[in-house]
Amino acid sequence: MKKLIFALATSAAVLGFTAATSAQDKTKVCFIYVGPKTDGGYSEAHDHGRQALEKALGDKVETAYLENVPEGPDAERAVERMARSGCALVFTTSFGFMDATIKVAQKFPDVKFEHATGFKSSENVGTYNARFYEGRYIQGVIAAKTSKAGVAGYIASFPIPEVVMGINAFMLGAQSVNPDFKVKIVWANTWADPGKEADAAKALADQGVDILTQHTDSTAPMQVAAERGIKAFGQASDMIAAGPQTQLTSIVDTWGNYYIKRTEAVIDGTWKSEQIWDGLKDGILEMAPYTNMPDDAKALAEETEAKIRSGELHPFTGPVKKQDGSDWLADGEVSDDGTLLGMNFYVAGIDDKLPD
Template sequence: MASMKKKVLSVFILLVCVAGFSLSASAEDKLKVGFVYISPIGDAGWTYQHDLGRLELEKNLGDKIVTKYIESVPEGPEAERVIRDLAQSGHDLIFTTSFGYMNPTLKVAKMFPKKHFEHSTGYKTAKNVGTYMCRFYEGRYLTGIVAGKMTKSNTLGYVAAFPIPEVIRGINAFTLGAKSVNPDVQVKVIWVNSWFDPGKEREASEALITQGADVITHHTDSTAPTLTAEEKGVYAIAYHSDMSKYGPKAHLTAATHTYGDFYTKTTQAVLDNTWKSDSVWSGIKEGSIKLAPMNAAIPAEVVALVEKTTKDIADGSFHPFQGPVKDQSGKVVVEAGKSLSDEELLGMNYYVEGVHGNIPK
């Protein structure tokens, strides 16, 4: 009897050990995916949109993966440390989501050649580093149409982060959209030299309103411009996310972008061992760029024009940088019947006609 009990106990212990090993192996088999964020996630903005994509990834591939994010990581040495820590802790796929993470990402990727890295908004790749970006300028053009139709002062304000091609493209596309419906419009720009600084964004917004802007927009991460517009009784067009709850009267719409589909496809490719370094640039056609719901104050004919232009961009019959386009000096930079190539867009370093001021060096 004692011998039988020992056998039963031995079998039980063996089963527990096997079960424990299976659970451990299952956990270890999951692909670890890391995300590095420039600002707090919050409930709106650039980082918020990326985190929505991460959550969609978890929903789609949850039983195959485990994700981890680090938020509010400064660009530079700290970013390199965080990216390296993720690689060292077993993360085989790492998404770095700010322009200034480009060189740190490349540096760490060189140390971990068997890991996969994806950098958002950058232009440098490597064998194990891909890049991805949305065609933000497409949404900017559409919101420019709205701003050009809604302004009464013919002065629009733009709070800008850093003078890199991505931001300059947005300013120019917004201006071209506005001037397509209102040739008298002018766009004033204030640079805050930060992706996320609510204080500076508020100060810049207030300054633009003082200078006569009755519609303001931004290429920064916080809700400060929309909040300021609501307080000052002017209109705002948000960026990254729908920010209407921060300015029910002010918020006209927003140029938004989504990443869930890209994150899912990229992660699945790593799981399938089919991942390859690539430079992905998606827009309205792919569903990456969308406008937030329109404010009821926008006339129906303006909404219809935006919807038509959206379809035209999606099917390729219209390009936001379709000629003729002139720069600030009046020089034609895009001839009639032509449009800018992706290479030309990626290197944009000039303002189009209608933008006031100079690009900081």
């Protein structure tokens, strides 16, 4: 139903586009979201990026988007529709759009495509991603510094490299403060099911954790933490409204800066296919204000963030052992990006068994 409405809206936008004379100078930038643009999390963060782009470049751009596009065969039609409608640059914002993007891009060599979080690229398909693990490391530092129980609860979605990397970064951050810090991991096997996320949060709180962190999308765990009087970290956007006395900080996805940069490149004619993995220093993610924690914890968090921004600290720096006790990174050695992007093991100190 909604898709139909937006299909009509998009076609109307296309008609309007051809009718207006001034429209010729405008660069059309298009977005495809996997979820609703108001999901309060991942897709919403991308849509904020789109709005930031419109605001920054004003008359020079016009944007369009399709939301709730399922990953799989349907995605190809959505990408193709965008390409046909006169988009100069198309951002496909979910991992599962990868093959569809590559396929459609072959048919439209003059259109530029950028695919988020994927690993396939071509002449006119670039990829982009954010180093969320930098934020997770800072959260680990805060957790170990503020937790009285010495154990945090981690609500995870699916055992894919992105999530496993986040857990490891969180643990390494925590261990840098307290080597004996523990984390209890619950796999919810969903990205967004508020009820199940709340159940997981309650189970963890009942088992005595006093800090919650999540790699799922809804604010339900934050609400449970607020009810139980423990602290929590937000996810993807600033969730302070759900827990004014609860949120310590949140990793906020700020794709806007990136979208502006890339659109300007298309306008200047300097765009070329790249594999971009930006971090805190590039402004593709930000930390929400450090709140509800003692001053020394806040100072340490700010110091850690500054070190990561300056490049002085890489969260995955040795010595680090794997969970099974074997060596992974030698003293001072920094992990290469390939290992991180394919991460399928835990670091030492995590008790959970990684689902295969």
